[in-house]
Amino acid sequence: MTALSEEDRMLQELVSKFVQNELMPLEAAVLKREAEGGKYALTEAEEKPLLAKCQELGLWGLDVPEEYGGANLNPVARMVVEEEVSRTVVPFEFPPDSPNLHMLMVAANEDQKERYLKPYAEGRMKSAIAISEPGAGGDPAGMITRARKDGNDWVINGRKIWVSRVPYCDFIILMARTGEGKREEGMSAFIVDKGTPGFIIEREIAMIGGRKTYELVFDEMRLPESQVLGTLHRGYAPMQLRLNVRRLQIGARCVGIASRAVEMMCEQAKNRVTFGVPLADRQAIQWWIADAAIKIHACRLMVMTAAKTLEEGGDVRNEASMIKVFATEMATTVLDQAMQTFGAMGMTKELPLQLFSQQVRLMRIYEGPTEVHRMAIAKRVLRNGKV
DSSP states (O other): OOOOOHHHHHHHHHHHHHIIIIIGGGHHHHHHHHHTTOOSSOOHHHHHHHHHHHHHHTOSSTTSOGGGTOOOOOHHHHHHHHHHHTTSOSOOOOSSOHHHHHHHHHHOOHHHIIIIIHHHHTTSOOEEEEOOBTTBSSOGGGOOOEEEEETTEEEEEEEEEEEESGGGOSEEEEEEEOSOSSTTSSEEEEEEETTOTTEEEEEEEEOGGGOEEEEEEEEEEEEEGGGEESSTTBOHHHHHHHHHHHHHHHHHHHHHHHHHHHHHHHHHHHHOEETTEEGGGSHHHHHHHHHHHHHHHHHHHHHHHHHHHHHTTOOOHHHHHHHHHHHHHHHHHHHHHHHHHTGGGGGSTTSTHHHHHHHHHHHTTTTSOHHHHHHHHHHHHHHHTOO
C-alpha cells in the first residue's frame, strides 16, 4: 500500500485535533451519564456546538459527492477519519452516515436523489437500514419479509430486528423479498418514510455498550412504486456494497480503539509500580504492548489496502470479511490486556476501556458474525484452491 498523500495527512491531523480538543473533554460526562443509567448519547447542548465546529472546519459530508456540497473523500481518507474519531467513546459521527449514503448513491434514481440523497447528504435527514430478521440474522439472503404488487403499489408484510436509530430517522431502507429464484435474487430495497401506515416500532432492545436497537413490524404497509430503491429484484448487490463499506469502517474503528487502549496501557505501565518494579519493566506487559503494536499495524494495512481497492472499483468482499474477523478479535485482545494492566481500575466505569470492550464485542456480531465470515472466507479459498 502506498503512503498517505499529503492531503490525507493534513485531514488526519485536522480530525485528530478535533477529537482531542472537542470530543475528549466530553468523555468524562458521557461515561458518568452512562454509568448512572442515563442515555448513552450527547445532549443537544453538547452536540450543537460540535456540529457547528464540523461545518466551520469542513468536516461535513466527507464522502458526499461535490455536486451535493460534500468533500468527496476517497475511501482511504475516509478510513483515516474513521480511525481517528474512534479513539474516544463520545458517541459522535461526522454526518451523514456513510454506508447508507453509498447505497443511495449507487441505487437512487433522480427523483429519489432529490427527495432523499440531497437532504441526507446535507445533514437534514437521518436514515437507518433494516436487513436482519428474527430467523435470518447472519444470513440476509434468507430473509422472508415479502413485498407483493397490488396495482401500482407494493404491500409489505414482515418483521425486522436489530435495527439501529429508528426513532430518530426520517426514513429507513428496507430489504424485502419480491421474487423467487436463488436466495440472493428476488430481493429489493424500499425507502420507507417515518410515519408510513403499517410501519410499527414493536420494541426497543437494550444492548451492551450503551447501544439500543429496535424490532420492527410491517403490517400491510403500502408503498408506491416511487419508493423502490434501485432495480427491482436486484437489491442484494447495493446492500452488499453498503455492508462492505461498513465492514471496512469497523476495521478502522478497531484500529482507533486499540490504539487508544495501547496509549492508556503505556501510561499506566510507566506510572504504576508493583513490588518495587514499574509495570513497564515486566515482560508480560512488554509483550502485550509489542503484540498489540504488531496487530494494529497489520490491521491498519489491511484496511487501507482494501480501501484503495474499493476506490479503484475492485471487489473487496473477501478482504472485508477478513478485516471484520481480524480487527474485532485484535481489538478484543488488546482491550482485555489493557484492562488487565489497570487491575481493578480497569473494571470500573470511570475508564472508557469497559465501554470500548462492550462495543467491540457487539462488532463481532453485527454486519455478519465472525463465524459466518470465516465460513465465507473458507469457501472462497476452497473454490480457488489458493489464497
